[in-house]
Amino acid sequence: MANRLKITLVKSTIGSIPKHKKTVEAMGLRKVNKTVEMPDNAAVRGMINQVRHLVKVEEI
Incomplete structure (x- = not known):
């Protein structure tokens, strides 16, 4: 697994x-098509899972 995730x-x-x-705001996403990089850990994966219909995730 990668140690960073790019979330859009x-x-x-x-x-x-x-x-x-x-949840989306806590991840640092304020506007559509904006991207943040976050560490790949269980807490972030849980946040992504909760809003998976709103975001795109790439491993870097």
Whole structure:
């Protein structure tokens, strides 16, 4: 497994449940098509799993 993940917000959080909006914002994603790099660990994987329909993930 890679030690970093590149996470891109590909779908808007408008209409999402509040928990998903807060999860996306906690990952540092504010606008559509913005990308952040995060460490590959269980906590981040859990956040990604919760909002997997809104984000695209690449291992780097």
